[in-house]
Amino acid sequence: MKEIRWHGRGGNGAFTAAKLLGLAASVFEGKYSQAFPSFGPERRGAPVMGFNRISDDVITDHSQVYECDCVVVLDETLCDVTDVTAGMKEHAVLVVNTQSTAEQFKKEKNLHNVKHIFTLDATGIALERLGRPIVNTVMLGAALGATQLVSWEALEKAIEDMMGGKLGEINIDVAKMAYDTIKEDATKC
Amino acid sequence: MSKKAFLSANEATAYGVLLSRPHVVAAYPITPQTTLVEKLADFEASGEADFKYMMVESEHSALAAAQGASLMGARTFTASSSQGLLYMCEMLSYVSGARNPIVMADVNRSTSIPWNIYGDQRDALAMRDSGWIMIFVESGQEALDMIIQSYKLAEDPEVMTPVMVNLDGFTLSHTYDLVEIPDQGLVDKFLPPFKTINKFDMENPQTLCQTVGPDFHTEVRVTQQAAFEVAKRKIVEIDSEYGKMFGRSYGGLVEEYRTEDADYVLVAMGSVVGTMRMCVDMLREKGEKVGMIKVRSLRPFPKEYFVSLRNRFKSMGVISRDISFGYEGTLFTEIKAAMLCSSTKYVNYIAGIGGRDIHKNMINGFFEELKEIANGKETAEVKFAGLRWEYGN
Numbered sequence: 001m002k003e004i005r006w007h008g009r010g011g012n013g014a015f016t017a018a019k020l021l022g023l024a025a026s027v028f029e030g031k032y033s034q035a036f037p038s039f040g041p042e043r044r045g046a047p048v049m050g051f052n053r054i055s056d057d058v059i060t061d062h063s064q065v066y067e068c069d070c071v072v073v074l075d076e077t078l079c080d081v082t083d084v085t086a087g088m089k090e091h092a093v094l095v096v097n098t099q100s101t102a103e104q105f106k107k108e109k110n111l112h113n114v115k116h117i118f119t120l121d122a123t124g125i126a127l128e129r130l131g132r133p134i135v136n137t138v139m140l141g142a143a144l145g146a147t148q149l150v151s152w153e154a155l156e157k158a159i160e161d162m163m164g165g166k167l168g169e170i171n172i173d174v175a176k177m178a179y180d181t182i183k184e185d186a187t188k189c
Numbered sequence: 190m191s192k193k194a195f196l197s198a199n200e201a202t203a204y205g206v207l208l209s210r211p212h213v214v215a216a217y218p219i220t221p222q223t224t225l226v227e228k229l230a231d232f233e234a235s236g237e238a239d240f241k242y243m244m245v246e247s248e249h250s251a252l253a254a255a256q257g258a259s260l261m262g263a264r265t266f267t268a269s270s271s272q273g274l275l276y277m278c279e280m281l282s283y284v285s286g287a288r289n290p291i292v293m294a295d296v297n298r299s300t301s302i303p304w305n306i307y308g309d310q311r312d313a314l315a316m317r318d319s320g321w322i323m324i325f326v327e328s329g330q331e332a333l334d335m336i337i338q339s340y341k342l343a344e345d346p347e348v349m350t351p352v353m354v355n356l357d358g359f360t361l362s363h364t365y366d367l368v369e370i371p372d373q374g375l376v377d378k379f380l381p382p383f384k385t386i387n388k389f390d391m392e393n394p395q396t397l398c399q400t401v402g403p404d405f406h407t408e409v410r411v412t413q414q415a416a417f418e419v420a421k422r423k424i425v426e427i428d429s430e431y432g433k434m435f436g437r438s439y440g441g442l443v444e445e446y447r448t449e450d451a452d453y454v455l456v457a458m459g460s461v462v463g464t465m466r467m468c469v470d471m472l473r474e475k476g477e478k479v480g481m482i483k484v485r486s487l488r489p490f491p492k493e494y495f496v497s498l499r500n501r502f503k504s505m506g507v508i509s510r511d512i513s514f515g516y517e518g519t520l521f522t523e524i525k526a527a528m529l530c531s532s533t534k535y536v537n538y539i540a541g542i543g544g545r546d547i548h549k550n551m552i553n554g555f556f557e558e559l560k561e562i563a564n565g566k567e568t569a570e571v572k573f574a575g576l577r578w579e580y581g582n
Contacts, residue, residue: 019195019365022195022365023195023365026193026195026366026367027193027194027195027367032367033195033366033367034364034365034366035195035364035365036359036363036364036365037363039307039308039359039360039363039544040306040307040359041306059366060327060328060463060464060466060467061463061464061467061549062327062357062360062361062364062460062461062463062464063464063546063547063548063549064546064548066548
């Protein structure tokens with residue numbers, strides 16, 4: 001069982017990313033998965049979380065996620081107000097949207113205990129390609145590149161299925177760009 | 190063709206409603222039920238469903254409207270949560286006494302005050318004696334399947350009693366999971382259109398929803414009690430028939446899991462049962478003789494089943510996501526009464542109230558304590574689990 005936590009701010013689309021990953025893993029890759037948000041009221045701009053469980057077997061666990069194999073941070077300012085590394089397993093992967101390199105980011109935020117950090121200027125990519133700072137599909141592509149939680153093909157089908165048409169196309173485009181970039185980084189380390 | 194989809198339990202419930210082809214849906218939105226009725230409104234707006242979605246001004250009106258439609262022979266649905274269900278309270282007994290086979294989803298949420306939008310089962314359990322059949326589900330798939338099964342049960346001429354399908358707020362309602370949406374043609378075969386003589390009809394005028402004074406009141410109430418006895422049998426039969434047609438069944442009134450040679454068992458209703466399964470599996474791997482029992486139907490209560498359990502286990506813990514102040518968790522009271530004079534030692538864990546997580550360590554702790562209790566440890570009968578500090582300190 002793999003457990004994933006998404007950190008974003010209300011409106012970032014963090015939970016949509018979790019839903020896309022869950023859809024890709026279950027419907028399009030034949031595994032079992034869950035996706036759920038941090039429960040409670042929704043407020044634009046407030047810190048929110050999303051969660052995934054992915055497994056080859058049926059998932060009956062309905063408790064919260066306490067340990068993670070992967071943490072994805074859609075807004076780096078969250079690292080100053082939340083412990084984004086809480087519950088990360090020893091070999092867990094942290095993926096952050098920032099202009100800093102992984103090494104710089106590790107130093108800036110004092111994250112020396114985290115073994116695998118990947119960074120990407122997702123906001124830059126989103127502004128350039130989507131015309132809006134919506135980074136969820138970019139960060140989803142990046143998370144997949146870092147972890148191979150599901151196949152690229154499954155994710156592509158999930159984005160197509162949920163978004164469809166032109167919106168689907170441009171989101172697949174940015175997710176693929178992030179996926180390829182981070183996958184290359186991941187093979188280096 | 191059936192199809193697989195990635196749905197929240199609220200959405201899965203809405204698909205169960207869509208497939209059951211109701212004529213009328215009357216509902217008022219409330220967290221955490223909102224996304225369920227939004228999905229139903231979407232179905233109507235897109236033309237996917239041909240039911241009439243009635244926008245009403247309150248939950249009381251929602252059930253009153255559903256009853257009006259039901260009295261015309263329509264298949265009807267409503268849904269609510271928490272304060273909404275409590276506001277519906279007056280109508281619940283109108284519907285059950287009039288024997289209108291309405292199906293409702295209650296997305297379980299705590300009741301105020303303290304104001305709390307999160308999940309527990311206090312709302313439904315406060316309505317225990319309203320004369321509705323009460324089913325509790327563990328997953329979105331079970332919620333979908335039980336909406337379809339519930340119409341068949343409610344509309345059975347020997348039952349003719351409304352059904353409340355309970356799904357935990359947030360832990361189920363807002364959690365997405367892989368769900369199989371059954372084939373409409375197959376559902377149509379399983380659940381034929383609703384037919385009743387218990388309706389307003391200009392050709393056959395009759396009086397419905399009568400006043401009944403002391404002279405015949407007991408005779409009316411005995412028919413309701415008898416219908417619940419029939420429902421006990423029908424819940425099992427309908428679930429088994431559903432299993433043969435759709436490949437999924439849930440055990441009827443209760444389900445036992447790994448209890449064959451168990452010494453210590455936990456009993457619960459709703460989503461926590463899924464987490465308990467994992468804990469039982471993990472502890473079994475370590476050689477612990479643990480098992481669990483899932484109560485699916487609170488009304489009718491599986492009394493005969495619990496009577497049959499007398500003296501079978503060394504100790505039994507009941508997880509309650511409610512508390513009846515001045516006594517104990519409602520499910521605990523029911524089980525103890527049925528198991529009167531059993532040698533089994535009991536403890537009632539009040540857990541998961543107001544949305545507090547019931548995590549795996551907590552459940553493992555319950556099993557550990559059940560073992561100690563079986564070995565003679567003395568403890569309070571009713572315990573609030575996971576308290577931040579002991580009360581009074």
